[in-house]
Amino acid sequence: MKEGSGEEQNVAPSVYSHVSRPGSHRYKNAKKGLPFNVMLVGESGLGRTTFLNTLCERVVVDAAGKQVSSEQAHIAEPMQFKHYTVEMEEDGMKIILNVIDTPGFGDGIDNENCFMQIQEYIEVQFDEVLAEENRIKRNTKFKDSRVHALLYFITPTGHSLREIDVELMRRLGSRTNIIPVIGRSDSLTPRELVLFKQRIMNDIAQHSIPIFSFPDAEEGDEGDEENVEENAELRAMLPFAVVGCEEVINEDGRPVRVRSYPWGVVQVDNDAHSDFDRLRYVLLNSHIGDLRDRTHNEIYERYRTEKLSGTVPAQAMALAGDEPSVLEAMGMQHTVAA
Ligand SMILES: Nc1nc2c(ncn2[C@@H]2O[C@H](COP(=O)(O)OP(=O)(O)OP(=O)(O)O)[C@@H](O)[C@H]2O)c(=O)[nH]1
Secondary structure (H helix, E strand, O other): OEEOOOOOOOOOEOOOOOOOOOOOOOOOOOOOOEEEEEEEEOOOOOOHHHHHHHHHOOOOOOOHHHOOOOOOOOOOOOOOEEEEEEEEEEOOEEEEEEEEEOOOOOOOOOOHHHHHHHHHHHHHHHHHHHHHHOOOOOOOOOOOOOOOEEEEEEOOOOOOOOHHHHHHHHHHOOOOOEEEEEOOHHHOOHHHHHHHHHHHHHHHHHOOOOOOOOOOOOOOOOOHHHHHHHHHHHHHHOOEEOOOOOEEEEEOOEEEEEEEEOOEEEEOOOOOOOOHHHHHHHHHHHOHHHHHHHHHHHHHHHHHHHHHOOOOOOOOOOOOOOHHHHHHHOOEEEEEEO
């Protein structure tokens, strides 16, 4: 892992055996690497850091190194935006994965500030693209940092969504592709998990929360039928129940990522144990194109129209176009790992 460096890194394919799946909608832009920006939001301790390391198949953030002392544990730190860039290879395609983590989210009593900061962060990225589009002379080094997917980590209570979950997803669903996930899902039994997923989806419908719900491909799209089937299957899985890797064991000479318990192991990449591998595939393979396209064609377009017609409060235009100052203003830290 290299602090703040953008230099070319060697990218190695995964060593873990992932389920092979049909319907890969690959981008052809494999040479330069396809940028993909994912934000992780959820309360402390839900496994965001472990998820990040599991997704990237390396230690991007040392979870042990960020532990706070017991004397300081009760002090709620303000939310931060932490940036990590990891180069990955998926099915022969190079991906520049930019992850924005938000430690401190939901730790206070009043979370209004967190909601506002995340919304502002997302909108600032749109404003930067808008400012770039309006430039007479384009900046050839411009980096599009619009958030393509926001993974929202839900606490595995087994009950239903809490107010903070409803509020965050309701507010931001029109600004980014929200994919709800149940963090530390091995805390629930399979039966509890099924019921919890149903309750969450009922709440999402009842509150009309606009999550990314794997819409069917439009008529005339390539591989239409396959997409319809795949998306129906993915819709039925929502929210994804994820488990983060704690250790790698050797099983019949191959590495297997697990969490170990006295009663046995939960295999992270096994579909019968967790939805992690399916979500990984959605993000890095089958839906990377859809998530990027929807961000540009629908979400950004809507924002742009609102902004230019004056229905979005002018907040970040002043910041747009001046990348370092925007990043500083948002209190972001940037790490590059390979
Ligand atoms: N049972 C279980 N525990 C997990 C899982 N993922 C992470 N943990 C554990 O949960 C604790 C918190 O994990 P982190 O990944 O640091 O969680 P975080 O959301 O980044 O937490 P903050 O940094 O405090 O915001 C650690 O002890 C992890 O080992 C999981 O899938 N299942």
